[in-house]
Amino acid sequence: xxxxxxxxxxxxxxxxxxxxxxxxxxxxxxxxxxCHAVCTMTLQHCIAIGGDHTEVNLIGILLDCxxxxxxxxxxxxxxxxxxxxxxxxxxELCRACEEACRGVAGDEQLTHCGDVCAACADSCDRMARMxxxx
Amino acid sequence: xxxxxxxxxxxxxxxxxxxxxxxxxxxxxxxxxxCHAVCTMTLQHCIAIGGDHTEVNLIGILLDCxxxxxxxxxxxxxxxxxxxxxxxxxxELCRACEEACRGVAGDEQLTHCGDVCAACADSCDRMARMxxxx
Amino acid sequence: xxxxxxxxxxxxxxxxxxxxxxxxxxxxxxxxxxCHAVCTMTLQHCIAIGGDHTEVNLIGILLDCxxxxxxxxxxxxxxxxxxxxxxxxxxELCRACEEACRGVAGDEQLTHCGDVCAACADSCDRMARMxxxx
Amino acid sequence: xxxxxxxxxxxxxxxxxxxxxxxxxxxxxxxxxxCHAVCTMTLQHCIAIGGDHTEVNLIGILLDCxxxxxxxxxxxxxxxxxxxxxxxxxxELCRACEEACRGVAGDEQLTHCGDVCAACADSCDRMARMxxxx
Numbered sequence: 001x002x003x004x005x006x007x008x009x010x011x012x013x014x015x016x017x018x019x020x021x022x023x024x025x026x027x028x029x030x031x032x033x034x035c036h037a038v039c040t041m042t043l044q045h046c047i048a049i050g051g052d053h054t055e056v057n058l059i060g061i062l063l064d065c066x067x068x069x070x071x072x073x074x075x076x077x078x079x080x081x082x083x084x085x086x087x088x089x090x091x092e093l094c095r096a097c098e099e100a101c102r103g104v105a106g107d108e109q110l111t112h113c114g115d116v117c118a119a120c121a122d123s124c125d126r127m128a129r130m131x132x133x134x
Numbered sequence: 135x136x137x138x139x140x141x142x143x144x145x146x147x148x149x150x151x152x153x154x155x156x157x158x159x160x161x162x163x164x165x166x167x168x169c170h171a172v173c174t175m176t177l178q179h180c181i182a183i184g185g186d187h188t189e190v191n192l193i194g195i196l197l198d199c200x201x202x203x204x205x206x207x208x209x210x211x212x213x214x215x216x217x218x219x220x221x222x223x224x225x226e227l228c229r230a231c232e233e234a235c236r237g238v239a240g241d242e243q244l245t246h247c248g249d250v251c252a253a254c255a256d257s258c259d260r261m262a263r264m265x266x267x268x
Numbered sequence: 269x270x271x272x273x274x275x276x277x278x279x280x281x282x283x284x285x286x287x288x289x290x291x292x293x294x295x296x297x298x299x300x301x302x303c304h305a306v307c308t309m310t311l312q313h314c315i316a317i318g319g320d321h322t323e324v325n326l327i328g329i330l331l332d333c334x335x336x337x338x339x340x341x342x343x344x345x346x347x348x349x350x351x352x353x354x355x356x357x358x359x360e361l362c363r364a365c366e367e368a369c370r371g372v373a374g375d376e377q378l379t380h381c382g383d384v385c386a387a388c389a390d391s392c393d394r395m396a397r398m399x400x401x402x
Numbered sequence: 403x404x405x406x407x408x409x410x411x412x413x414x415x416x417x418x419x420x421x422x423x424x425x426x427x428x429x430x431x432x433x434x435x436x437c438h439a440v441c442t443m444t445l446q447h448c449i450a451i452g453g454d455h456t457e458v459n460l461i462g463i464l465l466d467c468x469x470x471x472x473x474x475x476x477x478x479x480x481x482x483x484x485x486x487x488x489x490x491x492x493x494e495l496c497r498a499c500e501e502a503c504r505g506v507a508g509d510e511q512l513t514h515c516g517d518v519c520a521a522c523a524d525s526c527d528r529m530a531r532m533x534x535x536x
């Protein structure tokens with residue numbers, strides 16, 4: 001399965017029967033890359049604002065989530081069959097990061113980051129389930 | 135979509151005088167993320183095909199270029215003033231990777247990868263020059 | 269727990285009651301960093317040798333294992349409470365990489381890499397279990 | 403050149419004439435891995451302490467230096483000829499991080515981090531010069 005996908009890229013069509021799997025994976029790659037970018041920028045936002053925005057758990061989970069999203073995206077870009085493992089871990093980190101972001105009220109960037117994390121968690125969960133059903 | 139999200143970031147207001155710098159940086163982030171993704175997928179393509187596609191210099195430079203693009207993108211996502219240093223290094227790696235890709239004739243993925251590397255090198259060069267003029 | 273460890277570094281003693289947890293984590297960080305380094309060097313070794321050493325699954329799992337070890341080490345270096353998630357994922361990747369290395373007979377570097385992966389998997393398993401018992 | 407180096411690992415002897423280059427590179431890999439680890443732990447230390455330890459430039463340069471050290475180590479672990487480029491960039495980041503660490507008086511962890519950065523910068527400078535003389 002993963003082997004076939006290795007040959008495809010984000011940009012090229014394939015004639016595989018499992019187009020759906022392919023499309024879901026492309027979507028998940030984009031969600032992970034986006035979530036990595038948004039968490040990284042949100043981290044800077046929090047450090048720039050200071051105060052309780054630099055609270056250790058918030059900064060920590062933003063770093064954790066960004067790094068796991070990057071790793072998860074890279075596994076899928078390589079077409080690794082172990083993306084099931086990394087997507088499952090990534091979903092868990094994204095949920096935790098979403099929760100931490102929602103814990104700070106009235107900050108637009110954090111609200112946005114929470115939404116992005118939630119979407120990425122859903123997408124990673126789907127990939128992890130799809131993989132383990134095979 | 136991702137473009138809009140990147141605008142919510144940290145240090146730069148959209149009404150700033152240096153809107154041009156900001157736009158150039160957004161473009162460069164996208165070029166680096168894209169180049170990282172394409173190099174990573176091209177690596178898999180080369181390993182899947184085998185033969186002279188797994189020649190040590192080609193595989194090596196694809197890994198090098200992918201990693202440097204990721205690092206360069208992360209510096210810009212963090213709004214780091216040292217993106218000048220990493221963009222300059224990234225431009226050099228992209229040029230070398232472009233050359234290696236162009237060295238293998240008749241492979242559509244490698245041709246595509248060479249084009250992406252060339253575009254990323256140009257964008258990183260502009261960022262590096264802009265930064266050092268400041 | 270993780271918060272306390274954040275203050276310690278590899279080099280400094282601490283007066284914590286849970287010295288054992290601390291020592292186990294330091295050991296696991298070192299195993300992950302070592303496994304990352306050895307997988308990365310083994311990858312180069314395989315590409316340099318060529319032939320069935322560049323078989324797609326072997327190269328793929330070496331890249332996967334190296335990246336997950338790096339991520340796992342970084343989570344522990346940051347004292348992240350989510351190291352439990354990444355250590356569990358890392359143990360799985362290390363087991364798969366050990367198996368792939370052992371699948372190629374008569375190669376000293378691959379035998380060494382298999383041993384290092386096995387040791388890292390054991391250490392990550394212990395960390396993951398320890399964390400989930402808390 | 404790079405090919406020969408690729409075959410060596412941290413653990414195995416080689417019969418190369420340029421044993422000195424090899425030893426210098428092993429030392430530089432260790433300096434970079436150590437500097438990455440110490441910067442990452444120092445980051446946590448600063449966030450845990452709070453106040454002016456979470457000042458945006460200090461946190462930013464610790465993240466930058468840690469990431470560039472990781473990338474630089476990976477290039478050398480892969481035996482990449484482009485380690486000259488990444489070592490030069492890494493030396494620059496380490497100098498900047500050393501300066502930022504020395505800017506906060508009376509903090510043992512930051513003093514230690516500054517020393518480690520200084521040592522890594524020296525080692526990376528040597529590698530960069532050695533490479534460009536070839």
